[in-house]
Amino acid sequence: MTAVPAPVPASPPPAPERTKQRLLEQLKRGGPQTVQDLAAGLGVSVPGARRHLCDLQEQGLIETRTERPGGRGRPQHVFLLSDRGEATFPKTYSTLCVDVLRHIQDLYGAGAVLQVLDARSAELAGRLAAELPPGLTLAERVERVAAWLTRAGFDAVTEPAGETGETGGPPVLVKRNCPNLTVARQYPQLCQSELNLLAQVLGAGVVRETRIACGQGRCRYRIGP
Known part of the structure; x- marks a missing residue:
């Protein structure tokens, strides 16, 4: 059978x-x-x-x-x-950016890298100005900048000014993600340029206390008058 x-x-x-x-x-x-x-x-x-x-x-x-x-x-x-x-598909933007900055540095020196990045920051500041109308308090400006940074991929938030959460001073700005980490690790001028951008758009002193590119968990900025 x-x-x-x-x-x-x-x-x-x-x-x-x-x-x-x-x-x-x-x-x-x-x-x-x-x-x-x-x-x-x-x-x-x-x-x-x-x-x-x-x-x-x-x-x-x-x-x-x-x-x-x-x-x-x-x-x-x-x-x-x-x-x-x-963005879910592989990109080589960071590699391209690092290559371009390396050539700029080789041709014109390390100072030229910061000049290029500062020019980019100045353009970004112009775009951001529309979201920061006159009359906002410093705390309100920090909140709006945090929202803008989040849309740019930095996952930014604000925290109370004091360690114990007391109120009265401007909040601390925290970036919990760095979409430009590969570039920032090789070219610290990028982080310096971003610091210059924050000081310009907020119209206040900005002190960076921690930095993701240095292996810390987040970038933390203390904002002063």
Whole structure:
């Protein structure tokens, strides 16, 4: 009697997180796409793809916009990577920045590196000025600068001025992340330039007490009048 081969078990469906990663990869490679295009590319149902897309949108990794196919026809909603979604893919920005600064230093000296970074800081200060209207107290300015730094990836917060939390003085500014750590470790001029930027936009003395680039857990700035 011929033995009947045992049925081959079906492959388990991909884990939700893996499906989400594949969605991000498809958007990275193919650009903006409809939910129908994404579902077909992954071999999943449109409702299933839509659920994953909603999750990714809540995480801030993708966004939507309306466009006309080929510039004509009925408008349709497409999904695309947000800046945060783009940041999940490998980048070589830090390597490029270090290479550029190294060439500047070799060609023009160490002082030129700080001049270049200070010029960048001056431009950033101009952009930030719109968020710091006249009439704000120093504490209010520090709060707004912390919010701006957080949007730039520094995860900044303010803390009470005193060790025991007493009130009355300007808060301490703390950056809990350094998105430029690779560059800052090799070129301390970057940290000096950021210190100059804070003093300029706050209109106050700024003393840095700790620095992530030196192996400490955060950058802590004491603000003075």
